[in-house]
Amino acid sequence: MDRYKIALIILAYIAFIALGMPDGLLGVAWPSIRANFGIPLDAIGALLLAAVAGYLVSSFSSGYLITRMGVGSVLAASCALTGIGLISYTLAPAWWVMVLLGVVAGLGAGAIDAGLNTYAATHFSERVMQWLHASYGIGVTLGPIIMTVALNTFDSWRVGYLVVGGFQLLLAACFALTMPMWTRVKTIATDDQPKKLTDYQTSLRETLGQARVWLSALLFLLYTGSEVTLGVWAYTLLTEARDVSPTAAGLVAGSYWATFTIGRIVAGLYAKRFGVNVLVRGSLLGALLGAILLWWNPASAISLMAVALIGFAIAPIFPALVSGTRERVGARFAANTIGMQMAAGALGTALIPGLAGMLARQISLEVIPVCLVILFASLFGLHRISVRNNQET
Numbered sequence: 001m002d003r004y005k006i007a008l009i010i011l012a013y014i015a016f017i018a019l020g021m022p023d024g025l026l027g028v029a030w031p032s033i034r035a036n037f038g039i040p041l042d043a044i045g046a047l048l049l050a051a052v053a054g055y056l057v058s059s060f061s062s063g064y065l066i067t068r069m070g071v072g073s074v075l076a077a078s079c080a081l082t083g084i085g086l087i088s089y090t091l092a093p094a095w096w097v098m099v100l101l102g103v104v105a106g107l108g109a110g111a112i113d114a115g116l117n118t119y120a121a122t123h124f125s126e127r128v129m130q131w132l133h134a135s136y137g138i139g140v141t142l143g144p145i146i147m148t149v150a151l152n153t154f155d156s157w158r159v160g161y162l163v164v165g166g167f168q169l170l171l172a173a174c175f176a177l178t179m180p181m182w183t184r185v186k187t188i189a190t191d192d193q194p195k196k197l198t199d200y201q202t203s204l205r206e207t208l209g210q211a212r213v214w215l216s217a218l219l220f221l222l223y224t225g226s227e228v229t230l231g232v233w234a235y236t237l238l239t240e241a242r243d244v245s246p247t248a249a250g251l252v253a254g255s256y257w258a259t260f261t262i263g264r265i266v267a268g269l270y271a272k273r274f275g276v277n278v279l280v281r282g283s284l285l286g287a288l289l290g291a292i293l294l295w296w297n298p299a300s301a302i303s304l305m306a307v308a309l310i311g312f313a314i315a316p317i318f319p320a321l322v323s324g325t326r327e328r329v330g331a332r333f334a335a336n337t338i339g340m341q342m343a344a345g346a347l348g349t350a351l352i353p354g355l356a357g358m359l360a361r362q363i364s365l366e367v368i369p370v371c372l373v374i375l376f377a378s379l380f381g382l383h384r385i386s387v388r389n390n391q392e393t
Contacts, residue, residue, distance in 0.1 A: 008181055011174060012116055015075065016132055017139035018171050019112055021164045022086060022105065024143020024257055027232045028250050029157040031239065036157070037095040041361040044232065045354020047102045052350040054106025055113075056343060065111065072179030074111055076172050082108030083168030090158035090165075108168075110346075133319055134268070137261030140231070141254055148250030207336035215386045216321075216328050216337055217344040219379065223317055224345040225352025226287075226375040231256060232353045233360070233368045234307050241365035244300060252304050256311040263315025276324040277387055279316050281380065286313030288376040295369035310372070318345075328386045 030044055037043075058065075058078070065074050085105030092098040116132070143164070150160035207213055235253045238244035244252070267279060274282070290310035297303050325341065326334040352375070359367045 007178070011178060012132055013135040015079070015112060015116055015171060015175075016135040017142070018079070018164075018168055019109060019116075020136040020139025020141075020257075021143045021146070021167065022082070022109070023228075023231070024140040024254070025147045025160055025164060028144045028147040028151070028235045028253050029160060030232065031236055032151060032157040033098075037098070039095050041236075041365075042354065042357035043095065044357050045350065046099045048228075048232075048350035048354055050099045050102035051106035051109070052346050054103040054108075055110035055346050056106075058107045058110035070179065070182065072175055072182035075116065075182075076175035076179065078108045078111035079168050079172035079175055080108070081105075082112065083165045083172060084108075086161050086165030086168060089161045131265075131268075134261055134264045137257055137264055137315070141257035141261055144235070144250055144253040144257065148247065148254070151250070152247060207333045207340075210329065210333055212329050212386060213333055213337045213340065215382065216325060217340045219321060219382055219386065220318075220341040220345040221348035222352070222375055222379050222382070223314075223321065223348070225348035226372060226379070227314055227318075228349045229353045229356050229368065229375070230307065230310060230372060233356060233365070237365045237368050238303065242297070242300065242303060244303075248304075252307050255304075255308045259308045259311035260315045263312040264319070267316030267320070276320040277327070277383075279320045280324065280383055283313050283315070283317045283320070284376055284380040284383065286310075287317075288373065288380065289313075291369055291372035291376055295366075295373055297369075324387075 026044070026047075034041065034043065069077075082105055085101050085108060088101045088104070089098055092101060146163055147157065147160035150156060150158075150163070153159075231253070234256055235249045238249040238252060239246055267283075270279075287310050290306045290313055293302055293309070294306035322338065322341070325337055329337045352371075356368055356371045359371065
């Protein structure tokens with residue numbers, strides 16, 4: 001492996017760390033943002049929807065942009081756009097302005113995500129891909145810690161966004177300086193690569209006519225929604241409903257993503273031994289147990305442990321669901337389905353946390369763990385159905 005390959009792998013890992021940081025900021029910052037703008041608890045849904053709208057546009061356009069501009073240029077421009085969006089949050093004079101800026105940040109994030117995944121799938125080995133996604137968890141873990149320090153030290157959520165936005169701009173400069181390297185590197189490893197799913201030239205119209213495809217997309221919508229729901233609302237639940245100190249709650253929010261990262265690393269070592277379906281079912285059972293403990297809440301320590309347990313349990317689910325797409329829907333429809341799953345997952349990150357916030361506003365923040373129990377139980381049942389139906393066909 002030459003120095004160019006090593007440099008690009010390291011840069012790709014750093015980029016995914018940066019991609020995860022903003023996702024970890026919002027949950028800890030939300031009580032302060034809400035107080036600053038004088039908006040209701042469930043207003044977070046508008047910001048999430050705006051970011052997802054931008055994400056969908058740029059991720060769907062990434063293939064065209066990479067073809068026209070080159071992956072290095074797309075990544076440099078996308079990181080710059082994300083950094084500008086995050087820093088502009090701190091200058092927003094009104095809530096509606098911040099919501100509009102969410103589209104800008106989402107545009108940058110979507111292109112980074114899709115662009116790096118496309119490049120890595122073409123040039124990097126499967127093992128490198130696994131660690132690439134694990135590095136996202138590192139970024140999401142750092143996000144709550146950065147925001148907690150900003151709130152405790154400077155009493156300002158804006159400082160947290162300035163730090164992460166500045167990091168994005170620094171990364172954009174790194175991509176700009178290394179643009180020639182992205183076209184120079186050849187494939188690192190392809191010995192154990194399976195047959196390409198794109199070899200099946202199945203029309204999108206035929207794919208959309210398959211009920212199992214829609215069921216598979218629903219799995220992603222519900223999973224990503226449940227993952228982000230706890231990430232967004234854990235801090236608010238602990239501080240505003242359960243009288244946990246802001247510092248402790250911030251550390252717990254960080255531990256959620258920390259155990260998430262550890263769980264993904266550990267799962268990568270044992271995925272082949274257990275198989276993706278067993279891994280998904282076991283993970284969902286662990287997450288369901290954690291959600292029940294969080295709902296029960298016999299003591300503050302149990303609540304804190306439950307958040308960490310859920311983070312560790314759900315970590316393998318997303319990559320395992322992606323790997324199991326062929327088995328759930330059949331090889332002919334897998335390539336098209338994967339694209340639908342990514343879109344469904346993006347929608348889930350906006351819709352479900354926003355709906356949970358609406359319920360929390362109308363009822364109580366204690367409805368959050370109830371929602372998680374329902375989501376994880378539904379995912380377990382739907383996953384069993386999706387696997388069984390394809391085996392029968």
